[in-house]
Amino acid sequence: MGDRLTRRCVLLFISFMLLFYGAMIICPEWAGPVSNAGSVLGDAVALVILGAGLRRWPETRQLAWKLFFVGIAIYLLGDAVWVYEEEALGLEVESPSIPDLFYFSSTLVFFFALVFYIHDEKTIDFATAGLDILISIVASAGFLYKYVMMPVANFKEMNFWQAAVMLAYPVADSVYLLGMFSLIFGMGRHRARNGRNFLLGVGLFLMFLADQTYLVKSITEYVSGGLLDPVWSMSFGLIALASLRVPDWEEMAEEDAEVSPCLEHLRMLLPYLLTFLILFLVGVEYGLLESPFFLGAMLLLVLLSVRQIIVLIGNRKLLAVISENERELHRKNLELQKLNHHFMTESETDFLTKLLNRRAIVQAFERLKPIGNEPETLGLMLVDVDFFKKINDTFGHQKGDEALIGVAESIRHTIRGEDVGGRFGGDEFLVLLPGAGDDAVKRVAERLRAAAAQNEKLAEMNVTLSIGGASWSVGIDDYRPNKLMRHADEALYVAKEKGRNCFVMYREGLEDEI
Numbered sequence: 001m002g003d004r005l006t007r008r009c010v011l012l013f014i015s016f017m018l019l020f021y022g023a024m025i026i027c028p029e030w031a032g033p034v035s036n037a038g039s040v041l042g043d044a045v046a047l048v049i050l051g052a053g054l055r056r057w058p059e060t061r062q063l064a065w066k067l068f069f070v071g072i073a074i075y076l077l078g079d080a081v082w083v084y085e086e087e088a089l090g091l092e093v094e095s096p097s098i099p100d101l102f103y104f105s106s107t108l109v110f111f112f113a114l115v116f117y118i119h120d121e122k123t124i125d126f127a128t129a130g131l132d133i134l135i136s137i138v139a140s141a142g143f144l145y146k147y148v149m150m151p152v153a154n155f156k157e158m159n160f161w162q163a164a165v166m167l168a169y170p171v172a173d174s175v176y177l178l179g180m181f182s183l184i185f186g187m188g189r190h191r192a193r194n195g196r197n198f199l200l201g202v203g204l205f206l207m208f209l210a211d212q213t214y215l216v217k218s219i220t221e222y223v224s225g226g227l228l229d230p231v232w233s234m235s236f237g238l239i240a241l242a243s244l245r246v247p248d249w250e251e252m253a254e255e256d257a258e259v260s261p262c263l264e265h266l267r268m269l270l271p272y273l274l275t276f277l278i279l280f281l282v283g284v285e286y287g288l289l290e291s292p293f294f295l296g297a298m299l300l301l302v303l304l305s306v307r308q309i310i311v312l313i314g315n316r317k318l319l320a321v322i323s324e325n326e327r328e329l330h331r332k333n334l335e336l337q338k339l340n341h342h343f344m345t346e347s348e349t350d351f352l353t354k355l356l357n358r359r360a361i362v363q364a365f366e367r368l369k370p371i372g373n374e375p376e377t378l379g380l381m382l383v384d385v386d387f388f389k390k391i392n393d394t395f396g397h398q399k400g401d402e403a404l405i406g407v408a409e410s411i412r413h414t415i416r417g418e419d420v421g422g423r424f425g426g427d428e429f430l431v432l433l434p435g436a437g438d439d440a441v442k443r444v445a446e447r448l449r450a451a452a453a454q455n456e457k458l459a460e461m462n463v464t465l466s467i468g469g470a471s472w473s474v475g476i477d478d479y480r481p482n483k484l485m486r487h488a489d490e491a492l493y494v495a496k497e498k499g500r501n502c503f504v505m506y507r508e509g510l511e512d513e514i
Contacts, residue, residue, distance in 0.1 A: 006244045009049045013237045016045050020230045035229040036083040042233025043076035046240040053243025061120055065243050067113035071106045072236050078102025079232075096165040107172045110204075114179040117200075140177055142278045144170045144212065151216055166218075169211050176208035196245035203238035206231055272305045352401060353408035356422030361430055364420045365481040368434055373475035379436030380471065381445055382488045383407070386464045386500040388427035395461055406458040407465065410451040414444060433471075438505055441469040445503040464501035468492025 020038040027034065047069065054065045078099040085097075183201040210231040217228070279298060288294040348360035356364065370376040385391070385407060392400040404427065411421040411429060420432035431448075433441060445467045452458050452465050468491030470484055491506040498504065 006241075009052060009241060009244060012045060013049065013241060016042060017230060017234055017237070020233070033087060036079075036087055039079045039229055039233055040076065040083055042230065043072060043079055043236055046072055046233065046236035047076065049237065049240035050243050053240060053246075056244065056246040064113050064117035064120055067109055067116060068239055068243070071109035071113060072239070074102050074109060075106040075232070075236070078106065100165055104168070104172055107175055110179070111175045114175070114182070118179075118182055140274065141170075141174070142281075146281065166215055169215055173208045173211050176204040176211075180204045180208070196242045199238045199242035199245070203235040203242065206235035206238070210235065269309065272309070276302070276305075350408075350423040353404055353423050355408050355411065355429070356420065358422070358424055361420070361422040361424060361432075364422070364432055368420075368432065369479050370474065370476045373477060375473040375475050377435050377437055377471065377473045378484065379433035379438075379441040379444075380469065380484050380488045381431040381433070381441060381448075382424070382468045382485075382492045383411070383429040383431065383448065384466045384468075384492055384496070385427040386466055391461055391463065399461060402457055403461055403463050406455045406463065407452060410448060410455055410458070414448045414451050437471050437473075438469075441471050442503065442505055445469055449501075449503065466492060466495040466500045467503040468495055468506065469503065470506040 020034075020042060023030070023034045023038070050065065050069050050072065054062060054069060057065060078101075081102065082097075082099045085099075180201045183197040183204070210228060213228055276298075279301070283289045283294055283298070348356055348363070350357045368378060385403060388400065388403070391403055404423070407429060408421075408423065411431060415421050415431060415433070418434055420430075422430050424430040431444070433444060436444065448467065449465055452463065455463075468488045470487035470491060472484055472487075487506040491504040495502050495504040
């Protein structure tokens with residue numbers, strides 16, 4: 001979180017929360033209006049930050065954050081209606097109300113946002129962690145039933161619809177619990193994603209906690225202006241700040257998907273701890289702690305759970321070893337593939353010029369074979385270094401090698417990516433030009449002779465090239481590479497007879513010109 005925009009958003013969020021709380025503490029007589037105004041402004045601040053974070057994500061990964069944005073915007077509308085009814089109309093907002101409709105709609109949008117976020121980020125493998133999450137939610141539902149739903153249901157002054165709306169909040173807020181547990185259990189080894197999941201998880205938990213606290217307090221003494229009010233804006237701000245934690249996509253591609261051991265152990269222990277806590281509270285509620293049978297059953301469950309956790313830890317260690325072996329095997333396979341590619345390249349490459357060798361040229365002819373009887377055009381050039389033996393005798397074999405390397409460089413700089421250049425043997429080179437007719441072959445040959453003339457190494461030794469060209473358009477039945485080679489060779493022979501340092505294109509009756 002070191003970039004300037006992030007620092008500004010964090011500073012804006014902290015400053016607003018301090019101002020929000022400070023104003024209510026310093027001016028308690030204005031706590032209600034300050035709280036109402038601060039809630040609306042806090043939602044708006046969260047939207048501004050989330051909008052800034054949204055632009056950082058690629059289009060394919062924006063859907064979840066757009067839904068978070070819509071969810072907060074809907075909640076903002078609910079807060080705005082609440083403030084209007086309380087401050088402008090002087091009414092006391094009671095359930096069921098129009099703001100409740102906005103709040104429930106917001107929760108539904110958050111649910112879809114979490115689904116898409118978890119899917120896009122591959123935050124958690126529900127095949128392995130889903131049951132643990134379900135156990136944790138069911139156990140948490142027990143606490144909600146005992147400490148939230150029962151007090152609300154037993155409150156005598158509420159009518160049916162008021163109770164129905166109030167009791168619907170704990171059910172709807174299970175979405176926040178689902179998201180919180182999924183995000184926490186899904187933390188791995190990537191710091192940016194862990195930070196993002198942590199901020200989202202804490203934000204969802206604060207929303208859940210604020211809703212449940214409000215429900216319990218609202219049936220007794222709670223009124224607007226308490227220190228609980230800023231918590232909703234705080235939760236939205238944390239979600240917005242999470243959007244700024246954009247991953248390094250290259251690091252994400254190479255990320256180790258394993259969950260860290262500490263979080264993995266937390267995931268295993270949490271469902272058991274919540275279950276034991278529920279059973280303990282049941283024992284306290286019904287006075288069962290004095291029953292040896294109940295205590296024995298609790299002890300038996302503890303021992304079975306410990307045994308299960310030990311087995312799970314052992315399995316995790318075994319899976320870690322298997323995973324490490326798989327990574328090592330994958331690494332060795334990659335090295336082997338690179339080595340095979342290197343050997344294959346070496347076997348197909350001329351050691352001196354680094355063009356294709358004769359064997360690879362034969363394979364190139366095979367690759368360029370027409371698929372059917374529909375004619376396909378293929379051009380061919382045979383390139384010969386003029387008086388190469390004289391170059392060796394005059395300048396030495398090392399200079400002769402440099403001349404061959406210079407010609408190979410000229411060929412590489414002249415031909416296209418789909419063309420094939422190779423050393424056919426000695427001082428003779430071959431160039432295959434897919435799709436090139438007579439005119440195209442001629443143009444390439446002239447460019448090659450010009451490139452050779454501009455090569456400083458070749459110019460020092462007065463190296464010139466004789467080139468024979470040929471082309472055809474044939475189907476698979478008439479595809480005979482030896483025939484095309486013979487035509488180009490005849491053209492090259494004529495070029496040499498004409499005094500070398502020239503290009504000749506094959507045509508019928510060419511041999512009669514000699």
